[in-house]
Amino acid sequence: MTKPSLNVKDLHVSIEDKEILKGFGIDVKGGEIHAIMGPNGTGKSTLASALMGHPNYEVTSGEATFNGDDLFEMEVDERARAGLFLAMQYPSEVSGVTNADFIRSAMNADREEGDQVSLMQFIRKIDEKMGTLEIDQSFQHRYLNEGFSGGEKKRNEILQLLMLEPKMAILDEIDSGLDIDALKVVAKGINQLRTDDFGCMIITHYQRLLNYIEPDYVHVMMQGRIVKSGGPELAQKLEEQGYDWIKEELGIEDETVGQE
Ligand SMILES: Nc1ncnc2c1ncn2[C@@H]1O[C@H](COP(=O)(O)OP(=O)(O)O)[C@@H](O)[C@H]1O
Ligand SMILES: [Mg+2]
DSSP: OOOOEEEEEEEEEEETTEEEEEEEEEEEETTOEEEEEOOTTSSHHHHHHHHHTOTTEEEEEEEEEETTEEGGGSOHHHHHHTTEEEEOSSOOOEEEEEHHHHHHHHHHHTSOGGGOOOHHHHHHHHHHHHHHTTOOGGGGSSEETTTOOHHHHHHHHHHHHHHHOOSEEEEESTTTTOOHHHHHHHHHHHHHTOSTTOEEEEEESOSGGGGTSOOSEEEEEETTEEEEEEOHHHHHHHHHHOSHHHHHHHTOOOOOOOOO
């Protein structure tokens, strides 16, 4: 089986005519975990939203392919059905749809009629994954993300990840709002998926999650593109020294600090 691959080249994306991504490129293959780090407002969430096809984000030039297919030619649901998964920085609350129903219909969305996940299979799997993530069973029957705390929403995103088993995941600030125990649980969940058939982009402001999930590559994003790449040691250096040394090294004047 060929490994999944996500290839992004010289991507430019604007929001309301303001260019946010300015030549972003990355290649992620199955078996690889890439960490994308960078100051607030540098375009990390914009990248995630643009790749998933959020309508507010206009791709003005550049390319993105998923397993060789032009991502921007695919409908949003097609991208998900092809195995691309996004855990959003700010997951939406959906009233009237229970968590279990939501996950089960997402699992069945890419399956043929005769091949749907049975209720028994589903229950067995969700019980197991909720156990792994230490999520209380009552969360199955609550409306999606409604009234969930920040940390509960993040754990729930990882529950969806473990249930759907996508080929490629983009996890946007999955560690924000998690205490150290929850962080370890989330890392355990992600590490369970590490095979050649799964690639992952972990977008994070902080290095601490990377203590529990060792990335193969670390990229620093500034002003809408990757300005430096390395291994896990790069994340360590950012944790100790911040981003200023990179700005100096590259002669970047001032990174505009926007909203997170
Ligand atoms: N929906 C939006 N409308 C207008 N500006 C936006 C919107 N989303 C993001 N931005 C702006 O785009 C820039 C990048 O934001 P974002 O991608 O969220 O950065 P990061 O995730 O790296 O913190 C910021 O200046 C932010 O204010
Ligand atoms: Mg963000």
